Amino acid sequence: MKIQGRMFIWLSVFILIMAIVYGVWSKEPAGTTALFLAFGLSVMIGFYLGFTARRVDAGAQDDKEADVADDAGELGFFSPHSWQPLMLGFGGAIAFLSIAVGWWLIYFSAPFIVIGLFGWVFEYYHGENRTQ
Known part of the structure; x- marks a missing residue:
C-alpha cells in the first residue's frame, strides 16, 4: 500500500x-x-x-x-448473494433522474435508498436482540 x-x-x-x-x-x-x-x-x-x-x-x-505468488490468498469477505447494491443502484438512478425530470421524483427514490442502505449495513447483523 x-x-x-x-x-x-x-x-x-x-x-x-x-x-x-x-x-x-x-x-x-x-x-x-x-x-x-x-x-x-x-x-x-x-x-x-x-x-x-x-x-x-x-x-x-x-x-x-x-x-506474484506471494500476494496470493484471501483478499477479504465479499457477500456473494446480496441484493442490497441493486436496490441502492435503482434508488440512485431514480434520484439522478430527478435532476433531469423533476425534483418531485426524489421522493420516490428515497425509500429505495433508505431500505437498500439499512439492508446492506445490517445484512450480517447477529446481535443479542436478533430473533432466531
Missing part, C-alpha cells in the same frame, strides 16, 4: 501543476475547477493509502524481491 500512496501523491502534484497551467493558459473555469477537484481527490486517496499502510503489514507489492 505504501507504493500506491506515493503514486497518488505524485499524481496529485502533477495534476496540481497541470491545473495551474491550464487555468492560466485557457482561462476556462469548468476545466480548471475539474482539475483542482481531481487534485483534491488524488490527495485524499494518497493520504488514505499512506495512512493505512502504516497500520497494516507490508504486502508483497511493497517488497521489490517478491514474486
Whole structure:
C-alpha cells in the first residue's frame, strides 16, 4: 500500500501543476475547477493509502524481491448473494433522474435508498436482540 500512496501523491502534484497551467493558459473555469477537484481527490486517496499502510503489514507489492505468488490468498469477505447494491443502484438512478425530470421524483427514490442502505449495513447483523 505504501507504493500506491506515493503514486497518488505524485499524481496529485502533477495534476496540481497541470491545473495551474491550464487555468492560466485557457482561462476556462469548468476545466480548471475539474482539475483542482481531481487534485483534491488524488490527495485524499494518497493520504488514505499512506495512512493505512502504516497500520497494516507490508504486502508483497511493497517488497521489490517478491514474486506474484506471494500476494496470493484471501483478499477479504465479499457477500456473494446480496441484493442490497441493486436496490441502492435503482434508488440512485431514480434520484439522478430527478435532476433531469423533476425534483418531485426524489421522493420516490428515497425509500429505495433508505431500505437498500439499512439492508446492506445490517445484512450480517447477529446481535443479542436478533430473533432466531
